[in-house]
Amino acid sequence: MKLTGNTILLTGGGSGIGRELARRFNALGNHVIVAGRRRDSLQETIEGRPDMDAFPLDIQDPQAIDNFAEELLAAYPNLNVLINNAGIMRRESLTERRDLRDSEETVVTNFLGPIRLTNVLIDHLQRQAGAAIVNVTSGLAFVPLSHTPTYNATKAALHSYTVALRAQLKDKVEVIELVPPGVQTELTPGQSTREGYMPLDDFMEEVMEAFHREPTPREILVERVEFLRWAERDGHFDRAVEMLAAL
Numbered sequence: 001m002k003l004t005g006n007t008i009l010l011t012g013g014g015s016g017i018g019r020e021l022a023r024r025f026n027a028l029g030n031h032v033i034v035a036g037r038r039r040d041s042l043q044e045t046i047e048g049r050p051d052m053d054a055f056p057l058d059i060q061d062p063q064a065i066d067n068f069a070e071e072l073l074a075a076y077p078n079l080n081v082l083i084n085n086a087g088i089m090r091r092e093s094l095t096e097r098r099d100l101r102d103s104e105e106t107v108v109t110n111f112l113g114p115i116r117l118t119n120v121l122i123d124h125l126q127r128q129a130g131a132a133i134v135n136v137t138s139g140l141a142f143v144p145l146s147h148t149p150t151y152n153a154t155k156a157a158l159h160s161y162t163v164a165l166r167a168q169l170k171d172k173v174e175v176i177e178l179v180p181p182g183v184q185t186e187l188t189p190g191q192s193t194r195e196g197y198m199p200l201d202d203f204m205e206e207v208m209e210a211f212h213r214e215p216t217p218r219e220i221l222v223e224r225v226e227f228l229r230w231a232e233r234d235g236h237f238d239r240a241v242e243m244l245a246a247l
């Protein structure tokens with residue numbers, strides 16, 4: 001993936017990993033459009049930075065995605081990179097009958113969201129030179145955290161979908177998977193100061209270093225996530241599941 005001169009749409013750009021990715025890609029000489037639900041946090045991301053724009057978008061709403069894509073492509077005909085970063089993570093207890101709203105919102109946001117947004121942009125992206133799609137999954141795609149079952153499953157599904165997408169778009173659109181470990185953001189309450197999670201700046205340094213490799217790795221893996229990514233291959237899957245369950 002080329003690192004300058006792109007026009008990038010990034011979802012979930014109002015906080016955490018998305019905000020940092022947006023700012024760092026912008027600093028490299030890219031026009032970055034951030035999207036998300038909270039306008040004030042999107043505005044804070046782009047404040048005082050040239051070549052950054054913010055668009056409100058609720059990725060749970062299919063009609064909003066359609067309208068958004070139409071508006072976006074009219075305004076940015078050179079759009080050539082999509083970063084599907086928006087996501088939610090909720091704890092769920094499976095031991096008794098419950099309201100499934102958290103499960104359903106997680107599937108719609110984390111899995112259907114990227115599918116729908118990619119779908120409305122794919123014809124356009126395939127016509128662009130140097131087009132790329134970056135899907136943000138998780139180390140939990142590879143070893144589940146028992147407290148967040150639907151979250152893990154959406155990320156495992158997005159991983160699988162990304163592999164298939166890469167094969168179908170071969171030689172047309174580069175498809176990259178970014179696989180974070182636990183990082184200090186507000187993805188879950190209190191996580192941004194929780195010990196054992198990777199400081200956001202350290203994570204971003206490693207991520208941007210990986211983006212600078214040529215060719216871009218098809219999976220961006222920081223060292224901290226390798227234990228989860230390769231758990232099955234390296235024969236420590238059961239131990240990894242137990243370790244996560246104890247967190």
Ligand SMILES: NC(=O)c1ccc[n+]([C@@H]2O[C@H](COP(=O)([O-])OP(=O)(O)OC[C@H]3O[C@@H](n4cnc5c(N)ncnc54)[C@H](OP(=O)(O)O)[C@@H]3O)[C@@H](O)[C@H]2O)c1
Pocket residue numbers: 011012013014015016017018035036037038039041057058059060085086087088089109136137138139179180181182183184185186187188
């Ligand atoms: N931090 C970690 O430990 C970690 C580990 C592995 C993977 N990840 C993944 O990294 C990505 C970024 O997470 P983060 O850690 O940076 O957490 P975060 O700060 O909570 O960022 C998530 C972003 O997604 C946006 N979002 C959520 N629902 C949305 C919706 N319906 N429509 C549009 N935007 C929506 C949020 O903005 P609004 O609320 O304003 O819409 C927010 O800016 C997620 O996909 C997450 O699963 C994070």
